[in-house]
Amino acid sequence: MVKTRRVWYPFFLLVRHPVAIVLVGLVVLFSLLYPQRFLTTLNLTTILKQFVTLVLFALGPSMVVVTGSLDLSYVGIWMLGGVLVWLLTPVLGLFAICVFPLLGLGTGFLVGVVHARGKVPSFILTLCLLVVYWGLTAALSGGYSRTVKGYEFITASLVPYIPTAFLWSLPLIGAAIYLMVRTRVGLYLYAIGSNEEGAKLAGIPVEKYKILAFTLSGLFTGLGTIVLFQHLGGSVPVELNLKNVVWPLVAIVLGGTPLVGGSGGPQRTLLGALTFSVFYRGLYLSLLHPEILQLLVGILLIVSIVVGARGLRGVEIT
Amino acid sequence: MRRNDTPVLEVRNVSKTFDTVVRALDEVSIAVYRGEIVGVVGENGAGKSTLMKILVGVYAPDRGILLLGGKEVPFPRNPKEAAQRGISIVYQERGVIPHLRVYQFLFLGHEEQYRGPWGLQSERMKREARDILDEFHVVCDVESFMYELPLATQKMVEIARAVLGVRLESRGKDVAPVIILDEPTAPLTLEERRELFQNILRMKETCSFIFVSHIIPEVMEFVDRVYVLRDGKLVAHYDLAQDAVTEEDLFRAIVGRESLAYTFEARKKTVSSEVILRVEGLTKRGCYYDVSFELCRGECLGLFGPAGSGKSEVLRTIAGILGFDGGKLVIKGQEAFSGEPPHVRLERGVGYCSGEAGKELFFHWSIAKNISIVNLKKVLGKFFPVIRFGVERSIAEGVMGKLEIKAPGVHAECYSLSGGNKQKVSVGKWLERSPDILLLEDPTIGIDVGAREDIYEVLLEMKQKGISFILVSDDPKEYALLCDRVLVMRGGRVQRTVSAEELQEVAVG
Numbered sequence: 001m002v003k004t005r006r007v008w009y010p011f012f013l014l015v016r017h018p019v020a021i022v023l024v025g026l027v028v029l030f031s032l033l034y035p036q037r038f039l040t041t042l043n044l045t046t047i048l049k050q051f052v053t054l055v056l057f058a059l060g061p062s063m064v065v066v067t068g069s070l071d072l073s074y075v076g077i078w079m080l081g082g083v084l085v086w087l088l089t090p091v092l093g094l095f096a097i098c099v100f101p102l103l104g105l106g107t108g109f110l111v112g113v114v115h116a117r118g119k120v121p122s123f124i125l126t127l128c129l130l131v132v133y134w135g136l137t138a139a140l141s142g143g144y145s146r147t148v149k150g151y152e153f154i155t156a157s158l159v160p161y162i163p164t165a166f167l168w169s170l171p172l173i174g175a176a177i178y179l180m181v182r183t184r185v186g187l188y189l190y191a192i193g194s195n196e197e198g199a200k201l202a203g204i205p206v207e208k209y210k211i212l213a214f215t216l217s218g219l220f221t222g223l224g225t226i227v228l229f230q231h232l233g234g235s236v237p238v239e240l241n242l243k244n245v246v247w248p249l250v251a252i253v254l255g256g257t258p259l260v261g262g263s264g265g266p267q268r269t270l271l272g273a274l275t276f277s278v279f280y281r282g283l284y285l286s287l288l289h290p291e292i293l294q295l296l297v298g299i300l301l302i303v304s305i306v307v308g309a310r311g312l313r314g315v316e317i318t
Numbered sequence: 319m320r321r322n323d324t325p326v327l328e329v330r331n332v333s334k335t336f337d338t339v340v341r342a343l344d345e346v347s348i349a350v351y352r353g354e355i356v357g358v359v360g361e362n363g364a365g366k367s368t369l370m371k372i373l374v375g376v377y378a379p380d381r382g383i384l385l386l387g388g389k390e391v392p393f394p395r396n397p398k399e400a401a402q403r404g405i406s407i408v409y410q411e412r413g414v415i416p417h418l419r420v421y422q423f424l425f426l427g428h429e430e431q432y433r434g435p436w437g438l439q440s441e442r443m444k445r446e447a448r449d450i451l452d453e454f455h456v457v458c459d460v461e462s463f464m465y466e467l468p469l470a471t472q473k474m475v476e477i478a479r480a481v482l483g484v485r486l487e488s489r490g491k492d493v494a495p496v497i498i499l500d501e502p503t504a505p506l507t508l509e510e511r512r513e514l515f516q517n518i519l520r521m522k523e524t525c526s527f528i529f530v531s532h533i534i535p536e537v538m539e540f541v542d543r544v545y546v547l548r549d550g551k552l553v554a555h556y557d558l559a560q561d562a563v564t565e566e567d568l569f570r571a572i573v574g575r576e577s578l579a580y581t582f583e584a585r586k587k588t589v590s591s592e593v594i595l596r597v598e599g600l601t602k603r604g605c606y607y608d609v610s611f612e613l614c615r616g617e618c619l620g621l622f623g624p625a626g627s628g629k630s631e632v633l634r635t636i637a638g639i640l641g642f643d644g645g646k647l648v649i650k651g652q653e654a655f656s657g658e659p660p661h662v663r664l665e666r667g668v669g670y671c672s673g674e675a676g677k678e679l680f681f682h683w684s685i686a687k688n689i690s691i692v693n694l695k696k697v698l699g700k701f702f703p704v705i706r707f708g709v710e711r712s713i714a715e716g717v718m719g720k721l722e723i724k725a726p727g728v729h730a731e732c733y734s735l736s737g738g739n740k741q742k743v744s745v746g747k748w749l750e751r752s753p754d755i756l757l758l759e760d761p762t763i764g765i766d767v768g769a770r771e772d773i774y775e776v777l778l779e780m781k782q783k784g785i786s787f788i789l790v791s792d793d794p795k796e797y798a799l800l801c802d803r804v805l806v807m808r809g810g811r812v813q814r815t816v817s818a819e820e821l822q823e824v825a826v827g
Contacts (some may be wrong), residue, residue: 184430190417195414199426
């Protein structure tokens with residue numbers, strides 16, 4: 001029958017989260033390659049900054065990916081939200097920043113309803129929405145990047161060397177992981193991603209929880225973009241930068257949430273974002289051409305999707 | 319003795335009509351007593367599923383009454399209400415959620431009773447999960463993932479979950495659980511079935527079961543009483559302990575006609591002396607070793623053995639799906655090599671047909687296209703190779719007529735067909751192609767007896783035309799009906815060769 005295997009817990013963690021091996025490997029590799037430059041406070045702070053950007057974008061969508069769908073609207077929420085803040089700050093003052101979570105919530109709910117009720121594939125739906133938001137951003141801003149002053153306090157330095165944005169992201173990360181690991185909502189999202197029909201048969205209102213997944217994703221993205229808005233310079237670009245869309249996706253998949261859903265989640269995304277930040281920073285320190293970096297990032301995404309799809313079936317716990 | 323008790327569950331004169339035309343159920347009455355297993359058998363479309371769905375509250379009946387413990391109660395309106403009254407169901411497939419841990423799956427949908435101040439009380443859930451699994455003698459770790467468990471254990475966990483659902487929903491009230499098992503053995507191998515049955519028999523003291531199936535030997539062996547449905551009507555009711563019922567009686571009641579499977583003269587001698595396939599010392603490390611046999615034109619050879627005996631792997635090697643490490647494979651006098659893809663083997667005259675749903679059908683294609691895919695030589699024009707729709711249509715119509723495939727027409731998409739009809743399309747496409755050797759892997763798995771008969775008839779007809787078969791199946795009866803010779807395999811080696819009639823005795827005894 002089934003043998004109960006007790007494995008040394010850290011080892012178990014490594015097998016279940018193989019990306020941790022990659023992370024440790026990369027840190028060792030880069031420390032050896034660039035002994036003068038890699039393990040410096042400046043470099044580590046930069047890595048943390050990059051990590052914050054990735055994780056705040058990827059946190060919400062990783063909940064959607066767990067259900068087997070995809071939410072690409074995060075960059076759209078950030079861009080359109082930024083312009084709305086610029087428009088509304090003269091009217092509402094600093095309260096204008098509340099536009100972000102409200103926009104996120106609304107977007108997520110809308111996407112969820114159209115996706116679940118209208119049976120529209122979430123990938124194409126959110127991709128189109130992203131383009132719509134991009135267009136709206138350009139139209140509302142008049143085609144120029146608009147800087148908004150007055151929110152600098154959000155990222156004002158509190159602890160030396162540690163970016164304040166990182167501190168802000170901690171409660172969000174904690175809430176997301178708690179939600180997915182300890183609550184009924186999280187359990188149901190995993191169930192839907194693993195076997196939607198089975199979840200239906202088990203009496204889970206699948207449609208409702210799918211809408212909830214997108215709404216949560218939007219809400220977490222909205223809350224995250226409050227921090228990101230200032231973290232990324234207090235203004236938003238009017239041109240869509242594809243790397244902002246792709247990198248968080250890399251973080252999710254690299255962390256070990258397969259795009260077909262059922263396993264993974266925000267806790268994995270955390271690991272994926274950290275690994276990706278280290279990977280990118282290490283390459284950045286090398287003399288490689290920036291275009292080559294993009295190429296390597298693309299390859300990394302493909303490799304992690306392949307590994308994620310095959311799972312760890314090859315790895316035996318002995 | 320049982321007759322004097324009040325049944326825990328009884329329905330009287332239940333009728334259900336869909337779209338005002340199809341009478342899915344017509345005045346059906348069944349009763350379930352405490353601690354017994356009641357079989358409900360019938361072909362696909364006989365009304366079994368409709369009846370079960372009424373019992374668990376998915377459908378509302380047009381007419382009829384429900385009595386629980388002798389008291390009349392309204393029919394449940396949803397599965398939750400059904401569970402509160404003691405009725406729960408284990409679905410045939412797709413009920414398991416692979417990425418949940420066992421304890422999470424057991425309590426899925428009942429979490430409201432396990433909510434604590436800090437989220438779900440997982441420690442309490444694990445503890446109670448262990449208790450219930452112990453109670454039902456299910457051996458597994460509550461923290462493993464569902465996909466890590468063997469299929470039979472998964473089924474047991476599902477059954478435990480159904481009982482648990484009744485207990486949790488009917489909190490405080492004393493209800494006798496009635497668990498509906500909807501074809502629980504469909505994905506299991508022979509040994510796994512045995513194990514499952516033993517476990518269920520042990521649970522009989524605490525609950526009653528309604529066992530929905532179309533596998534007759536299984537029903538005969540396993541249930542106390544059996545109700546037979548045909549075209550929405552209750553046509554027979556047997557008490558297997560008292561009435562002398564044979565498998566044949568049951569078959570006749572289900573299908574409404576004489577069975578081919580029980581008239582052995584249907585199998586005429588068709589074997590010629592021409593050797594068409596020779597296998598010498600074929601070995602694939604880790605799967606099977608030193609397998610040798612010869613297959614003659616018009617012969618049907620069976621490979622019989624438990625799961626893991628290597629029978630499927632041998633078949634797939636001949637089909638070109640797997641390679642081999644050693645030995646020789648000679649097809650029609652020419653040696654075939656390891657690593658040849660299936661289409662090359664098909665050119666050599668070897669076709670492969672699997673009954674596993676969805677394995678070889680293109681679900682979104684029409685029936686005609688699915689048949690054309692292996693008959694392209696006939697369908698394409700001689701001088702100008704384009705698909706000739708007329709030919710395609712006439713071939714498909716021929717196959718549909720011969721196998722009595724029930725569909726609106728040749729252009730019906732395959733996903734809209736019932737399981738039996740899908741399988742008929744799978745097998746039927748080879749009818750026109752007529753390969754020299756057809757490899758059959760579970761050709762009738764999971765389909766009802768009527769559809770089986772139609773497929774057997776066509777296979778026997780093909781055999782008479784000189785086509786050879788190699789059969790791998792889980793059903794000894796199938797070997798008895800189709801095969802001339804059977805190789806018994808175990809642990810990757812051929813143990814002995816027996817005639818089909820002998821095999822039946824081996825399997826039964």
